[in-house]
Amino acid sequence: MSKIHVTTTVNGDEVEFLADPRESLLDCLRDHLGLTGSKEGCGTGDCGACSVTLDGTLVCSCLVLGVEAEGRRVATIEGMAEGNALHPLQRKFLEHAALQCGFCTPGILVAAKALLEKNPDPTETEVRYWLAGNLCRCTGYDKIIRAVLDAAAEMRQEAA
Amino acid sequence: MVTVNLWSSLERFTGGQTAVEIEAETVAGVLDGLKAAYPGLAPILDTGVSVVIDGEVATGRHASVADAGEVFLMQRMKGG
Amino acid sequence: MAKDELSEFHLVGTRPLRPDGLDKVTGRARYGADVSMPGMLWGAVVRSPHAHARIVRIDASKAEALPGVKAVVTRADFPEGLTGENWNLQENTMAGERALYDGHAVAAVAATSALRAQEAARLIEVEYEVLPHVIDVDDAIRPDAPVIREGAADATVPEGSPPNVARYIEFGHGDTEAGFAKADLVRARSYKTEATHQGYIEPHACLGQLGADGKGEMWVCTQGQWFIRQMCSSVLGLEAAQLRVTPSEIGGGFGGKTTIFMEPLSLALSRKAGGRPVKIVMTRSEVLRATGPTASASMDVKIGMTKDGMITAADAEFRMQGGAFPGAPVDMALYCAFAPYKLPASRHVGYDVLANRPKCAAYRAPGSPMGAFAVESLIDEMCRELGLDPLDVRLKNAVKEGDRASYGPTFGSIGLVETLEAVKSHPNLELPLGPNQGRGIASGYWFNHSGETSVSLAISEDGTVQVSVGTPDIGGSRASIALMTAETLGIAYEDVRVNVVETGALGVNEPTHGSRATFASGKAAVIAARRAIAEMCRRAAAEWGIDAEAVEWANGAAQPAGPNAGKFPPMGIEEIAAKMGSTGGPISGHHESVPEGVGASFGCHVVDVEVDPETGRTTILRYLVVQDAGRAIHPSYVEGQFQGGAAQGIGWALNEAYVYGQDGRLQNAVFLDYRVPVASDLPMIDTQIVEVPNPGHPFGVRGVGETGITPPLPAIANAIEAAAGVRMRSLPMSPPKVLAAIKAAREG
Numbered sequence: 001m002s003k004i005h006v007t008t009t010v011n012g013d014e015v016e017f018l019a020d021p022r023e024s025l026l027d028c029l030r031d032h033l034g035l036t037g038s039k040e041g042c043g044t045g046d047c048g049a050c051s052v053t054l055d056g057t058l059v060c061s062c063l064v065l066g067v068e069a070e071g072r073r074v075a076t077i078e079g080m081a082e083g084n085a086l087h088p089l090q091r092k093f094l095e096h097a098a099l100q101c102g103f104c105t106p107g108i109l110v111a112a113k114a115l116l117e118k119n120p121d122p123t124e125t126e127v128r129y130w131l132a133g134n135l136c137r138c139t140g141y142d143k144i145i146r147a148v149l150d151a152a153a154e155m156r157q158e159a160a
Numbered sequence: 161m162v163t164v165n166l167w168s169s170l171e172r173f174t175g176g177q178t179a180v181e182i183e184a185e186t187v188a189g190v191l192d193g194l195k196a197a198y199p200g201l202a203p204i205l206d207t208g209v210s211v212v213i214d215g216e217v218a219t220g221r222h223a224s225v226a227d228a229g230e231v232f233l234m235q236r237m238k239g240g
Numbered sequence: 241m242a243k244d245e246l247s248e249f250h251l252v253g254t255r256p257l258r259p260d261g262l263d264k265v266t267g268r269a270r271y272g273a274d275v276s277m278p279g280m281l282w283g284a285v286v287r288s289p290h291a292h293a294r295i296v297r298i299d300a301s302k303a304e305a306l307p308g309v310k311a312v313v314t315r316a317d318f319p320e321g322l323t324g325e326n327w328n329l330q331e332n333t334m335a336g337e338r339a340l341y342d343g344h345a346v347a348a349v350a351a352t353s354a355l356r357a358q359e360a361a362r363l364i365e366v367e368y369e370v371l372p373h374v375i376d377v378d379d380a381i382r383p384d385a386p387v388i389r390e391g392a393a394d395a396t397v398p399e400g401s402p403p404n405v406a407r408y409i410e411f412g413h414g415d416t417e418a419g420f421a422k423a424d425l426v427r428a429r430s431y432k433t434e435a436t437h438q439g440y441i442e443p444h445a446c447l448g449q450l451g452a453d454g455k456g457e458m459w460v461c462t463q464g465q466w467f468i469r470q471m472c473s474s475v476l477g478l479e480a481a482q483l484r485v486t487p488s489e490i491g492g493g494f495g496g497k498t499t500i501f502m503e504p505l506s507l508a509l510s511r512k513a514g515g516r517p518v519k520i521v522m523t524r525s526e527v528l529r530a531t532g533p534t535a536s537a538s539m540d541v542k543i544g545m546t547k548d549g550m551i552t553a554a555d556a557e558f559r560m561q562g563g564a565f566p567g568a569p570v571d572m573a574l575y576c577a578f579a580p581y582k583l584p585a586s587r588h589v590g591y592d593v594l595a596n597r598p599k600c601a602a603y604r605a606p607g608s609p610m611g612a613f614a615v616e617s618l619i620d621e622m623c624r625e626l627g628l629d630p631l632d633v634r635l636k637n638a639v640k641e642g643d644r645a646s647y648g649p650t651f652g653s654i655g656l657v658e659t660l661e662a663v664k665s666h667p668n669l670e671l672p673l674g675p676n677q678g679r680g681i682a683s684g685y686w687f688n689h690s691g692e693t694s695v696s697l698a699i700s701e702d703g704t705v706q707v708s709v710g711t712p713d714i715g716g717s718r719a720s721i722a723l724m725t726a727e728t729l730g731i732a733y734e735d736v737r738v739n740v741v742e743t744g745a746l747g748v749n750e751p752t753h754g755s756r757a758t759f760a761s762g763k764a765a766v767i768a769a770r771r772a773i774a775e776m777c778r779r780a781a782a783e784w785g786i787d788a789e790a791v792e793w794a795n796g797a798a799q800p801a802g803p804n805a806g807k808f809p810p811m812g813i814e815e816i817a818a819k820m821g822s823t824g825g826p827i828s829g830h831h832e833s834v835p836e837g838v839g840a841s842f843g844c845h846v847v848d849v850e851v852d853p854e855t856g857r858t859t860i861l862r863y864l865v866v867q868d869a870g871r872a873i874h875p876s877y878v879e880g881q882f883q884g885g886a887a888q889g890i891g892w893a894l895n896e897a898y899v900y901g902q903d904g905r906l907q908n909a910v911f912l913d914y915r916v917p918v919a920s921d922l923p924m925i926d927t928q929i930v931e932v933p934n935p936g937h938p939f940g941v942r943g944v945g946e947t948g949i950t951p952p953l954p955a956i957a958n959a960i961e962a963a964a965g966v967r968m969r970s971l972p973m974s975p976p977k978v979l980a981a982i983k984a985a986r987e988g
């Protein structure tokens with residue numbers, strides 16, 4: 001199958017790649033652009049390890065075709081910190097020991113950031129339901145939820 | 161002489177005994193002594209067993225049983 | 241960094257940031273599938289769609305004709321003549337005469353892209369002759385069941401046993417009949433648990449390269465790089481030292497990544513493709529169909545109890561299938577089942593049975609959760625019948641140091657009583673419950689494990705320290721090993737870097753399994769640090785012109801001691817390190833052993849549930865884990881192990897199960913259908929760390945990774961009975977099953 005030339009913006013940078021039309025956005029990010037921070041846990045939209053935003057909307061990049069990224073804006077875990085300044089969520093994940101193996105972490109951070117942009121003051125239940133599409137097998141979610149709530153509180157304070 | 165406690169289904173190979181006396185100073189001596197006295201045990205010992213000395217899994221064939229209060233043979237232990 | 245003021249330690253027990261944390265929150269950490277190499281090919285595996293079939297013919301000509309296809313391998317490319325577990329591993333890597341389960345690999349192909357490799361795999365034609373199959377353990381143990389493998393029984397199996405029994409075990413002590421006669425209540429019940437998968441979110445991935453000269457390299461997500469090296473070498477007939485295996489960061493393992501699956505295929509394909517590296521990444525459905533789930537179990541248990549709650553005798557017969565190969569952890573299940581109880585008399589019988597399912601792999605305290613489900617459920621049921629408090633009964637019968645374990649030997653230092661007392665005084669037990677709500681408790685046990693361990697430590701020129709360990713870090717072990725090393729050396733946590741190294745850089749290490757990384761690598765690191773300290777004291781003594789024996793190490797510095805005390809200012813590690821080139825050369829310490837002194841860990845969980853009488857759905861309202869850690873080096877990661885184990889146990893109890901069709905095919909090979917707990921299924925998981933230090937470890941560590949998965953299965957069953965009045969004796973306790981039980985009870 002002949003490849004399609006795709007021009008898109010990833011984490012603010014304009015990038016180009018050649019995609020087989022069958023390839024997912026996740027495959028293109030990982031294999032063509034070397035952005036391996038987004039993970040594949042299932043390839044069927046069930047685990048959230050591949051979470052990115054597409055024009056600001058949270059998506060499973062394994063369910064988006066690479067060619068669909070043409071002309072859009074993609075944001076991945078690699079773009080979450082500003083230089084060496086971590087996003088509050090990243091910092092709180094470290095402080096709360098909210099990761100064990102860390103494989104789910106990029107997807108959960110991207111998803112949690114999308115939540116806090118929509119809802120800066122979520123309840124525990126809202127965080128749990130928002131993140132229900134992001135599987136973590138190691139932590140039992142306890143410390144993840146605490147980290148998200150704590151980051152939200154800090155971000156609200158900063159905003160105030 | 162140490163008394164080696166076997167799991168009971170091994171009694172088929174030891175003439176009905178689940179505790180046998182073996183002349184041995186080390187785990188190696190226990191295993192070799194068991195094989196010599198009860199050749200039917202050899203294939204089972206060869207696939208791997210744990211020797212538990214006073215409640216602790218012996219860490220090797222060199223481990224001493226000379227002052228052991230109790231010696232148990234168990235299936236090989238590991239974990240996930 | 242908060243620290244307990246009363247602690248005798250500076251660092252042990254604190255909660256610093258983990259050294260690998262920054263890479264993991266920024267997406268930089270490199271896992272199994274994240275690395276590529278120049279000239280790399282992609283591999284894909286052809287798998288049997290049948291549970292049991294003779295492989296009549298494999299025709300790869302169409303695939304080989306596809307442009308970009310560089311190699312195809314089948315079993316014909318593997319050496320012959322292997323025996324025992326090596327043969328099992330080879331047969332599981334690639335089927336020989338017969339495919340033994342749905343998902344069994346039969347061929348593999350390497351091509352220039354992942355898509356091309358998948359296309360080629362579809363073009364490989366395999367002709368099968370379908371054979372009768374058997375899935376359920378109670379069917380598989382029947383004398384007339386389809387025979388999985390002639391001659392699979394080992395010497396433990398008595399003659400005349402059913403054909404699929406591969407191993408047999410029986411042990412016990414005392415007179416059980418007399419014990420049952422003394423009891424006021426004797427109950428016998430049967431229980432079943434289904435196979436579940438470890439469910440690590442990272443699928444297996446490897447990148448292997450093997451030349452015609454027999455030298456190779458591999459990058460792989462694994463719990464144990466030396467196991468990968470040894471197993472791949474045996475299966476392919478290579479020399480172990482010629483293969484260098486580098487462990488990637490690992491996205492969860494829980495026991496499932498202690499063995500090989502497709503790793504040898506990448507090497508075999510690479511060798512055939514002229515030594516080009518070959519990357520293989522499993523799909524989720526391959527992970528579920530073809531990598532180690534746990535065993536399924538069918539268990540009969542009988543217990544005798546007096547009316548004041550003393551257990552008088554116990555009898556257990558467990559049948560477990562662990563797939564088409566021997567290895568179901570039936571022995572471990574029996575060893576652990578009654579471990580929390582002092583038994584006057586017992587009899588344990590176990591059968592390891594073959595069935596047409598994937599080869600089971602270790603899963604967190606292998607076997608223990610099944611045994612606990614049966615025993616802890618029955619004890620709860622009997623407490624209920626006798627009107628006794630289940631926690632008091634557990635305390636009354638609890639084993640202590642010096643007691644004989646249910647599996648034979650005498651316990652050393654253990655903390656079961658302390659754990660149960662901590663549960664008893666926990667505020668969660670006082671919280672009121674509403675209608676349709678119930679509370680359940682259960683205990684659990686795991687031995688913990690030591691194993692072959694090598695650690696090497698080197699002092700850098702500026703006095704900072706690097707530690708090389710061979711146990712991959714799955715849940716924070718680099719942090720805990722750095723804490724113990726820094727504590728021993730009297731230096732800052734940040735001045736120690738712990739590296740998980742490849743097989744070429746260190747002596748043999750067993751994997752991170754058996755909850756051993758913090759115990760065994762930690763203990764070896766402490767001993768290695770002490771060796772380096774001894775050398776640093778010698779260097780200072782030489783400088784001062786006094787005896788090395790007259791020098792002590794304290795606060796990160798050599799100090800003149802005894803008659804010389806105060807004669808010289810302390811010589812710090814930086815100063816010694818800066819001069820080491822001119823005082824005798826590099827300073828390091830290393831330690832290799834199978835560390836002695838493993839300490840077992842008991843836990844007790846309390847769960848509050850609500851059962852919806854209309855739907856049968858169980859909601860976990862509250863969850864408490866109390867467990868003896870010996871000593872928590874980094875308490876956050878100890879809590880994390882407790883919480884993670886509990887969550888996996890909750891999934892096993894309520895949702896997770898392998899579901900097979902009549903055709904023997906796995907029907908739920910995606911996460912949508914194999915449903916692990918998600919964030920909205922769970923509440924916060926409360927933890928309490930009990931510390932009864934293990935005398936066999938310099939800081940008292942016991943190992944905490946595994947025990948936590950054991951109590952949830954029975955604790956939830958016990959809570960469901962308290963909430964809904966129905967006793968569930970088979971897992972999972974899914975809404976339809978609970979609802980059916982509620983309806984039957986109403987009509988009954």
Ligand code: FES
Nearest residue numbers: 043045047048062
């Ligand atoms: S990999 Fe996309 S949801 Fe799992």
Ligand code: FES
Nearest residue numbers: 100101136137138
């Ligand atoms: S930390 Fe391992 S999957 Fe979440």
